Amino acid sequence: MTSDIKSAARVLDMLELFSTRCDGLTLSEVARGLELPKSSTLGLLRTLHKRGYLVREDEDDSYRLNDMIRRDGFARHGRILRVAPPVMTALAVDAGETVLLGMPDASGLVRLLAKEASPSDIRYDIELPRKVPAYCTALGRVLLARMEPAAFEAALDSVPRAALTASTQVDRSAVIDAVEAARETGFAVVEDEFAVGGTGVAAVIPLGQGQPLAALGLACISQRYRQDPARLQAQLGGAISRIAEAMAGQGNM
Amino acid sequence: MTSDIKSAARVLDMLELFSTRCDGLTLSEVARGLELPKSSTLGLLRTLHKRGYLVREDEDDSYRLNDMIRRDGFARHGRILRVAPPVMTALAVDAGETVLLGMPDASGLVRLLAKEASPSDIRYDIELPRKVPAYCTALGRVLLARMEPAAFEAALDSVPRAALTASTQVDRSAVIDAVEAARETGFAVVEDEFAVGGTGVAAVIPLGQGQPLAALGLACISQRYRQDPARLQAQLGGAISRIAEAMAGQGNM
């Protein structure tokens, strides 16, 4: 059998090292501890830092494990995956449309983590796990609306803005305007831009500090959405409140 | 800032994906979920499997997250790092020598995770974090004694067996004999092989299933060790029992 992939093995070494230390470690300490060249160590530390696994202290240039990673390991979005599904099931029945839970993924993408399909035979369905672009999906736009300006700019250009349907907004300024609107209203509605006949409506789930950014959305058949958008938006808002309350109730930060 | 290191980022993606799924995922499902080529996915899955992060089900070729990783994340040796130090402090005072806790690292190496220095001004001390070779250290030999034959053979040849002192055993057969002796007696004693004037004595900590392999050892000034080896070995044995009992008492598998 072939040997390990070097960087993959090293990143695990690094995380294991940090998990044995409560105080921070400098780049040089990590390099010595793992017997790596400093420049190789730097690349891996930057990757872990960028991904949110490590936090860097400004005062002494040391790194330490993100407290949430230390507590939950990889399952940092595990709690919301336990809390959200029952609420999503109820919403799917009430709204009659498919419910999706998504989180930011690589720049410009949304990772769909959970799904409750509509009970209707005619439905907008997807298979999990799945990633979708942010620029032309409701989940994506509300998540983009919560990003720092630099990350937002980068996200806009990280994924080619292809016209997936005749209605897809691909113009950069138009997408910015749509995200700005989502920021102001708290909702995003995307009609027929990602899939013909499909409308997405989504909002961010307001969670506390230290919690991962997540959004809930409805994936609707466009004709049904147009019949009563206010009802669907209200039902989505209600579900989001229930999830946020349940997460706050279990909070033990 | 430069972009992420591809494999490092991907291995995190993979672990996060598995942490959202209780049931297993096949290679193809992982590749689809993360939008990776199958051959790239295979390399990363093999690395994670080899490192013990993933378990592979024979019946359907699917992978799933190791239960211990799912529960503890990276801190899979976190519990012993909480339990052992108070016992090690007491042992350092009783024995008058430095106490070390070690675990297997890459093939042929031991990772030193915790240390209680001897209160004596004349002492055998090391800085953490640190890795030492297995072939010529007491901690290493007792850990080698617990390995499967194939892993043991590989470990013997993974690290060049340099003569660190005039007493270092570098002959392959002699090292095998020393490890065999450690297997039979439950102890390893290494006099002046790793450092002139330093003697190591170590034994494995008998922990339950699913617990990581770990060993405790004394790093003694050789002259002091020779004065009363039986006392030091007995004190080490007593500390190991206390650690094992404490770990069993907290066990909630």
Place this chain on the structure above:
DNA sequence: AGGTAGTGTTCACGTTCGTGAACGCATCGT
């Protein structure tokens, strides 16, 4: 004030990896 030591960081290039194409195999449908 100047020299030394160690830090974090950059970069060019040799080394290693990532992966597309292809393979052997198992399963399923006709």
Place this chain on the structure above:
DNA sequence: ACGATGCGTTCACGAACGTGAACACTACCT
């Protein structure tokens, strides 16, 4: 029984990475 499909796996080669050497900077000591 045979063809189609999708699985896990292998391998050669272009692409990307790892890292030694060097740098700029900071802190400390004389």
